Amino acid sequence: MKIQAALDSFSDAFFIAASVVSPRSPKAIFKNVKVTASGGTVSLSATDGEQGIRITVEGVVDVNTEGTALLPVGYMSSILREFNEETITIETSDSGIQVYGVQSNFKLPAANPDEFPAIAPFEETRYFAVSGRVLGTLLRRTMFATDTDNTRFALGGVFLELAETSITAVGTDGRRMAMMQGPLETVGGYEPSSGTTIVPTSAIQVIERTIGSSDDPVDIAVLDNQVKIRTQNAVIFTRLVEGRYPPWQQVIPQNAGGIELDLPVNAVYSGIRQAAIVTNKEKRGVNLTFGDGTLKMEANTADIGESLIEIPISYAEEPIEMTVDHRYLGDFCKVLDIEQMFKMQVEGATSPALLTTDDGYHYVIMPMSR
Structure with a gap:
């Protein structure tokens, strides 16, 4: 050769x-x-x-x-x-x-x-087809939320819910959850598997990297214990993660109370990174206080110091407080366009926060104790 x-x-x-x-x-x-x-x-x-x-x-x-x-x-x-x-x-x-x-x-x-073992070709005639750009966005916005420590085996991958006209991707580690839905088409009368489709995070990273930012269609075929992916220039296969995925729909807050704010990604991302400077592995919490027309991000760690970052917001009524792991809020901002806006629903110190975007991205952060 x-x-x-x-x-x-x-x-x-x-x-x-x-x-x-x-x-x-x-x-x-x-x-x-x-x-x-x-x-x-x-x-x-x-x-x-x-x-x-x-x-x-x-x-x-x-x-x-x-x-x-x-x-x-x-x-x-x-x-x-x-x-x-x-x-x-x-x-x-x-x-x-x-x-x-x-x-x-x-x-x-x-x-x-x-x-060297052969890589089986994609020969299925019944499968799902989805835009590469749509699938890439879904995977990029959910794979970071999976459980990389494998403390719960079924959470070590992205759950794909494949319906006749839509694909839903979900990633969670039990402390935060990311979910997004997009359109797809069925080819050859394909019907989704009756089993649970959990794709290992390592394979999701390969698929997302292979797709890139292409708009070309991506084909998905779910078999008994594996999934096959076909792009314009690649074929990927992976075994599925075994186990039962938690009922993710129940995790999304139903806006029972609290406030909803429009926030800029760039200001929040910059603020949380600055506030996190004085945190460490043992104390990752950043206190968020919404009120008096500002969002205050505060951290205080013994032997390191204190931080206080303020950004203007539209809410000026009774203060609402919660504490979050700074990594979780930063991870959310990292996968978005730095110039865009997002909505944040906050109810209180013991309730999860819901962050959403106009294109259907949902992200839930569980609070930490102060």
């Missing part, structure tokens, strides 16, 4: 594929990305046994000699990060793999690509 590729495009595809690879895998074969050059295109495949991807690079690649090769993720990642030429050449021979440009030349050992 011998290929020449634009460095940027090849690197982007390689790092997306490599993100599937687990460095702790007991199987050495899984610590590689398989490159297949055929018919003027190059595909890169990776798997950890539980999830996998095959991503295609074309238009910026010249295939001089067809063939396959296994690129070790660790060494190849370092080469691509430091390679400073516009074009990279990868060539295999009996002695190994050569990676080179005009100024750089590397030789790596070659494992047998025939031992």
Whole structure:
């Protein structure tokens, strides 16, 4: 095999594929990305046994000699990060793999690509279709709220509720919850699975990164214990998380009382980051006080100091207070356009806060004790 590729495009595809690879895998074969050059295109495949991807690079690649090769993720990642030429050449021979440009030349050992498991193609004829931009937004705005500590196994992924005309994504760790809904279409009379579709957060990150900001359609097929995703240039599969997802609809406050404010993302994001300067791992709470025409964000940590940040708001009546983990409010702001507005419903110190946007994004934060 011998290929020449634009460095940027090849690197982007390689790092997306490599993100599937687990460095702790007991199987050495899984610590590689398989490159297949055929018919003027190059595909890169990776798997950890539980999830996998095959991503295609074309238009910026010249295939001089067809063939396959296994690129070790660790060494190849370092080469691509430091390679400073516009074009990279990868060539295999009996002695190994050569990676080179005009100024750089590397030789790596070659494992047998025939031992690498195949990534099954997307051959389903009945599936859901959703805009890549819509799906990417749903995943980006929910995956950060999942339980990365795996204290509750079923919360270690994004729950996807697939209906005939809509897709709902939900992420929660039990202390905050993010939810958003978007439109989709069914193809071939596809009907949703009767089981629970919880996609592992690690796979969600790969899917979101693969989609990017493209408007191209993305196809989703849910099988018995896995989900398959097809984009314009990639096929991704992953096993589903087992377990029962909590009744997320019951978490959303029904606006029984309190206030609703229109707040600017930029001011709140800046304010919460400033207030959090004097917090630490043991004390992450920031006190929020709504009243007298201002939102006060205050923190006080022994041996560090105090902070007080104020931003103007429209509410000037009886003060309402609550304490939140600064990370949770910051995470919400981080996935929004910095120039947009959002609504915040606050009832009191012991009630959850509901944050929403005009495009249907819902985010619930549970309060902390002062």
